[in-house]
Amino acid sequence: xxxxxxxxxxxxxxxxxxxxxxxxxxxxxxxxxxxxxxxxxxxxxxxxxxxxxxxxxxxxxxxxxxxxxxxxxxxxxxxxxxxxxxxxxxxxxxxxxxxxxxxxxxxxxxxxxxxxxxxxxxxxxxxxxxxxxxxxxxxxxxxxxxxxxxxxxxxxxxxxxxxxxxxxxxxxxxxxxxxxxxxxxxxxxxxxxxxxxxxxxxxxxxxxxxxxxxxxxxxxxxxxxxxxxxxxxxxxxxxxxxxxxxxxxxxxxxxxxxxxxxxxxxxxxxxxxxxxxxxxxxxxxxxxxxxxxxxxxxx
Amino acid sequence: xxxxxxxxxxxxxxxxxxxxxxxxxxxxxxxxxxxxxxxxxxxxxxxxxxxxxxxxxxxxxxxxxxxxxxxxxxxxxxxxxxxxxxxxxxxxxxxxxxxxxxxxxxxxxxxxxxxxxxxxxxxxxxxxxxxxxxxxxxxxxxxxxxxxxxxxxxxxxxxxxxxxxxxxxxxxxxxxxxxxxxxxxxxxxxxxxxxxxxxxxxxxxxxxxxxxxxxxxxxxxxxxxxxxxxxxxxxxxxxxxxxxxxxxxxxxxxxxxxxxxxxxxxxxxxxxxxxxxxxxxxxxxxxxxxxxxxxxxxxxxxxxxx
Numbered sequence: 001x002x003x004x005x006x007x008x009x010x011x012x013x014x015x016x017x018x019x020x021x022x023x024x025x026x027x028x029x030x031x032x033x034x035x036x037x038x039x040x041x042x043x044x045x046x047x048x049x050x051x052x053x054x055x056x057x058x059x060x061x062x063x064x065x066x067x068x069x070x071x072x073x074x075x076x077x078x079x080x081x082x083x084x085x086x087x088x089x090x091x092x093x094x095x096x097x098x099x100x101x102x103x104x105x106x107x108x109x110x111x112x113x114x115x116x117x118x119x120x121x122x123x124x125x126x127x128x129x130x131x132x133x134x135x136x137x138x139x140x141x142x143x144x145x146x147x148x149x150x151x152x153x154x155x156x157x158x159x160x161x162x163x164x165x166x167x168x169x170x171x172x173x174x175x176x177x178x179x180x181x182x183x184x185x186x187x188x189x190x191x192x193x194x195x196x197x198x199x200x201x202x203x204x205x206x207x208x209x210x211x212x213x214x215x216x217x218x219x220x221x222x223x224x225x226x227x228x229x230x231x232x233x234x235x236x237x238x239x240x241x242x243x244x245x246x247x248x249x250x251x252x253x254x255x256x257x258x259x260x261x262x263x264x265x266x267x268x269x270x271x272x273x274x275x276x277x278x279x280x281x282x283x284x285x286x287x288x289x290x291x292x293x294x295x296x297x298x299x
Numbered sequence: 300x301x302x303x304x305x306x307x308x309x310x311x312x313x314x315x316x317x318x319x320x321x322x323x324x325x326x327x328x329x330x331x332x333x334x335x336x337x338x339x340x341x342x343x344x345x346x347x348x349x350x351x352x353x354x355x356x357x358x359x360x361x362x363x364x365x366x367x368x369x370x371x372x373x374x375x376x377x378x379x380x381x382x383x384x385x386x387x388x389x390x391x392x393x394x395x396x397x398x399x400x401x402x403x404x405x406x407x408x409x410x411x412x413x414x415x416x417x418x419x420x421x422x423x424x425x426x427x428x429x430x431x432x433x434x435x436x437x438x439x440x441x442x443x444x445x446x447x448x449x450x451x452x453x454x455x456x457x458x459x460x461x462x463x464x465x466x467x468x469x470x471x472x473x474x475x476x477x478x479x480x481x482x483x484x485x486x487x488x489x490x491x492x493x494x495x496x497x498x499x500x501x502x503x504x505x506x507x508x509x510x511x512x513x514x515x516x517x518x519x520x521x522x523x524x525x526x527x528x529x530x531x532x533x534x535x536x537x538x539x540x541x542x543x544x545x546x547x548x549x550x551x552x553x554x555x556x557x558x559x560x561x562x563x564x565x566x567x568x569x570x571x572x573x574x575x576x577x578x579x580x581x582x583x584x585x586x587x588x589x590x591x592x593x594x595x596x597x598x599x600x601x602x603x604x605x
Contacts, residue, residue, distance in 0.1 A: 088591055102578060282396040286392060
């Protein structure tokens with residue numbers, strides 16, 4: 001690949017993962033929900049959009065349906081788990097992520113199993129020559145990033161967002177103020193999941209081919225790394241986290257040309273590095289690169 | 300499959316799982332967090348056994364024992380380098396750190412030994428047939444080793460001062476501290492022992508099937524299920540939970556569900572209805588969700604989340 005198209009590829013992937021990270025930030029950063037099954041919502045969005053658009057519906061319907069089905073799944077996932085402690089909740093979501101992948105792998109009538117769905121149509125592809133198409137898609141992706149960012153920024157400063165943060169800090173306090181904590185958690189999960197679904201749809205229409213191997217638990221972990229390293233409860237942090245991780249993840253791909261190592265070894269070592277980076281941030285910089293702005297009041 | 304065979308498979312899987320679940324339940328109750336890197340301790344044990352027995356050509360028993368001891372040391376190191384620094388941090392931070400550790404360890408193994416499945420080079424196992432079931436000599440060894448390890452754990456908990464201190468710590472940490480128990484020293488021992496048992500469990504699983512970097516992740520959900528099923532902090536519960544899970548997975552897969560549905564006389568399904576084996580993991584997960592909804596403290600006495 002020439003240099004220009006690499007930059008376009010990176011920027012599109014950063015956009016897709018930034019939306020995914022923003023979704024996790026609603027759940028973990030704002031509301032303190034430890035969702036270890038984020039990839040499930042990404043996968044549901046990607047598959048929903050791929051299935052309906054290969055059947056002939058336009059992209060815009062696909063992406064809206066992707067957001068809706070993922071939100072519905074997020075709501076369902078939150079139903080039995082919202083009343084659990086942090087650890088139990090995390091284990092349950094991890095399990096849900098795996099089960100969604102198993103369904104994608106085994107329900108061939110719906111998802112074409114391990115072969116995956118190919119030939120997913122690209123939106124507006126007739127308007128422009130194929131060689132310039134990625135630049136157009138970059139615009140589409142970043143339009144959605146902007147939209148998500150705008151919505152989230154609105155949300156963060158709204159009464160709804162403030163209640164979520166109270167729930168994160170002190171759940172009993174929120175209850176004492178008469179806030180229906182359970183309902184707020186359901187909404188936060190559904191909202192975060194819908195972002196993941198939209199991101200999944202954007203991914204499917206960019207790559208044009210999806211299979212269950214795109215949706216391993218590693219994706220969840222990578223998004224977690226973005227939110228942790230960028231800073232939780234912080235929108236700019238999520239996007240910076242996405243930039244750092246996507247650039248690191250993809251640029252190490254080219255290292256194999258310079259290092260006397262096999263490609264798999266390089267791939268493993270970069271996951272080791274991301275894992276260590278997450279541990280180090282938890283240990284020494286728990287607030288992340290960009291600290292969440294908190295107002296303090298003198299009493 | 301004959302019913303004896305199903306029971307046999309359930310017990311073998313349950314005993315492997317039990318070795319992992321009893322360590323997890325100890326760290327969960329004493330340190331108050333779900334250690335997502337516990338499956339990777341099993342992975343370390345299994346790969347070190349491979350290193351000593353295949354790469355360095357030691358006798359298998361010697362290789363197994365050294366690998367188990369080293370896994371215990373790895374567990375202690377993980378505490379010293381990471382978890383000890385987070386003793387006062389919220390459970391959230393510990394869970395995320397353990398997830399980071401699990402990803403790192405899994406990929407270190409994958410970088411060294413590659414992503415493909417490996418096997419210990421064993422002499423061909425003998426097969427014994429009885430009551431319409433068959434068991435290999437490897438599986439017999441696994442049952443014996445796992446069984447004696449569990450008896451040893453029981454003796455450790457009840458006949459030694461260390462075991463009593465561990466139980467005291469698990470029940471009530473501040474009370475134990477007030478009674479003059481050196482909490483940090485006991486925690487180090489708990490990590491060592493839980494690492495050893497996880498390493499043994501991992502090596503035994505790899506001995507029966509194969510060894511690959513995803514092994515730790517594959518086993519972590521059932522292990523959590525077993526620990527929660529038995530009640531967090533309850534070692535016997537964890538082993539019982541592991542056996543229940545072994546039975547649930549093996550029986551769940553071998554039942555023709557259309558005859559079960561037929562029992563209720565609501566509607567009839569003519570064809571055979573089996574749960575596909577691909578959904579094996581889903582069974583343990585379903586058990587977990589049902590347990591969390593109906594018995595949040597487990598089937599035996601244990602502690603709620605935290």
